[in-house]
């Protein structure tokens with residue numbers, strides 16, 4: 001199995017997004033989730049991505065749910081040495097006493113320290129391989145947040161620092177405080193705004209890129225139905241709600257390329273990402289998530305799929321056809337392009 005470097009962290013060429021193992025797109029049982037993970041790791045998918053905010057919150061809980069991390073703990077007890085473990089902090093429940101009651105980010109150094117200790121305890125591990133700040137806090141300079149994360153590296157609690165949904169300017173400021181191993185943001189055939197500034201900044205600084213929702217939250221695979229997404233939050237987004245029908249032409253293009261290669265849509269979407277990242281000079285590791293072991297293995301097959309120049313041109317046209325925004329909350333600053 002080949003490997004990819006995110007900064008100085010060596011990981012599998014495709015990772016595994018653990019969010020979809022919790023309730024967000026339908027969910028599954030913890031035992032079934034761990035079985036899927038076991039099959040993925042057996043096959044060589046060793047880079048696991050979670051967050052303290054993933055999972056169903058317990059009744060009455062006020063902080064990040066933590067239940068996706070807890071689900072992982074028994075798995076890590078047996079297989080910690082075989083995986084590279086990434087988690088995140090910084091998305092919170094609404095914070096009292098802040099200027100807006102809808103504020104959902106916290107980048108204060110004391111919060112970074114307590115969130116890290118809480119994640120280590122929930123995961124049952126001594127160290128986190130890659131610790132991300134999940135969203136910049138508009139009230140805390142990113143230098144202060146990353147300064148606190150650098151102290152966590154020095155203390156041996158985390159090995160590498162990552163950032164999610166930061167702008168190129170925020171990345172430069174953070175990287176001046178401590179090397180950033182990876183930037184995680186949405187990047188896929190239908191979410192390409194990061195190519196304007198963020199991906200070039202990663203290429204310039206030698207920061208790895210971790211594309212999240214690389215399958216368009218499942219849409220690009222062509223296996224979802226309108227009824228299925230109406231049952232979860234995806235049906236409330238413009239792309240998969242009111243623009244569902246209009247966006248089917250995107251799936252048709254992916255399917256046409258897939259047919260030519262006797263591949264699946266998911267493999268085409270991931271192979272496109274790997275090759276686009278290569279063209280842009282950035283080291284990238286997509287983290288698709290699935291509840292099904294056979295799909296995780298299918299996704300790994302993208303590593304061996306070589307798209308030609310005609311395929312890349314045909315797929316490139318998708319960017320002009322997309323209807324609706326990639327932002328899932330009604331706040332433009334929630335994603336990096338809304339602050340650029």
Ligand SMILES: NC(=O)c1ccc[n+]([C@@H]2O[C@H](COP(=O)([O-])OP(=O)(O)OC[C@H]3O[C@@H](n4cnc5c(N)ncnc54)[C@H](OP(=O)(O)O)[C@@H]3O)[C@@H](O)[C@H]2O)c1
Nearest residue numbers: 017018019212213214215216217218221266288289290291
């Ligand atoms: N940093 C951030 O703010 C952020 C935001 C979102 C996500 N993430 C991370 O990125 C990871 C992936 O993102 P995501 O789960 O939103 O989207 P995704 O990976 O683009 O899509 C996941 C969906 O695709 C389906 N799927 C996966 N492989 C498939 C295949 N081969 N064929 C058909 N369907 C397939 C899954 O359904 P089944 O389970 O039914 O197979 C699931 O519903 C998350 O787990 C999380 O770790 C980070």
